[in-house]
Amino acid sequence: MFENNVTDERLYWRPNPELLAGWSDVWAKKFEIFCHPGLNFTAINNKQNISGRKMKLHKLDWLEWITILLCGWFLLYPTPYKVLFTIILLLPVIGLILHDNSKPSITSLISITTNKDGETAYDVVSFIALPAYILILRMFLDYEIESYFDLLIEGLILLIAFLIIIGFFYRDIEKENSHKALIYFVILGNIAIYSIGAVYGINCVYDNSKPKVYQVPVVDKSIYSGRHKSYYLYVEPWSNKSDNDKIDVSKNKYDRTMIGDTVKVDSRVGLLKIPWHNIE
Numbered sequence: 001m002f003e004n005n006v007t008d009e010r011l012y013w014r015p016n017p018e019l020l021a022g023w024s025d026v027w028a029k030k031f032e033i034f035c036h037p038g039l040n041f042t043a044i045n046n047k048q049n050i051s052g053r054k055m056k057l058h059k060l061d062w063l064e065w066i067t068i069l070l071c072g073w074f075l076l077y078p079t080p081y082k083v084l085f086t087i088i089l090l091l092p093v094i095g096l097i098l099h100d101n102s103k104p105s106i107t108s109l110i111s112i113t114t115n116k117d118g119e120t121a122y123d124v125v126s127f128i129a130l131p132a133y134i135l136i137l138r139m140f141l142d143y144e145i146e147s148y149f150d151l152l153i154e155g156l157i158l159l160i161a162f163l164i165i166i167g168f169f170y171r172d173i174e175k176e177n178s179h180k181a182l183i184y185f186v187i188l189g190n191i192a193i194y195s196i197g198a199v200y201g202i203n204c205v206y207d208n209s210k211p212k213v214y215q216v217p218v219v220d221k222s223i224y225s226g227r228h229k230s231y232y233l234y235v236e237p238w239s240n241k242s243d244n245d246k247i248d249v250s251k252n253k254y255d256r257t258m259i260g261d262t263v264k265v266d267s268r269v270g271l272l273k274i275p276w277h278n279i280e
Contacts, residue, residue: 060095064126067091071134078138085138085205088131089198092191095127096165106170110183120179122186132190135197143204144247146239146267146275151200154272158195163188203272211266213280214238218261221254222246233257238265239275247279 070091074084099108111123123129145151166187173180220234231254232246247265249257257263264280 132194139200
């Protein structure tokens, strides 16, 4: 898995090239740097040429590694939950504002690499991409909201706010850049995912409202057998805002509950007035 290398009389471990086969160039380099901190990730990326111009990336390696560490922690062991959520929520804002240029180009937020087969990969900086995917995944695992329409509306508002921040701190992509459309698309997509996850979390994590308890009958049950098994109870609607009456429960709760049984649903208002719920 690893090869032993000696440079400047120092012993370090370098990943075997076979291990990195199939990885994107950016993540392969990050893994290699993790094994050998002496390498400079920013310098490696700055060698890329886009439309004949050298792309200057963010020089925030420390923030990228903090992001990777905290996001992994929050995904695998989310404790202390609210503290980790708050820090990860702020990472993209901090990353967008901190830069070593008066007004860098939007291209500094993305790394474009082309492999030997001519395939192009687009990697958004970690302090945007990782919080986006980890937040939305963690929220879907931990909370169930009752109105996805309201979630999308609030997420759109946050997305617009982020675009305003980017427009204020960053200059537009050069017209001659052949990747211009795809760069906009990839960055917009990542920020949109972050906005949904952030709104989802702000609404539920910071909600201290008193739950309203509903007694609802179970009308059906199902098991989803994917990579990991999921257990669902189908219940009758308890409010006119409940879009989803399929509730994710533990295996123990699933086994103990029969069709026709009554369960208690705790419904909360939500900090952003997007109702969410859980079964007692």
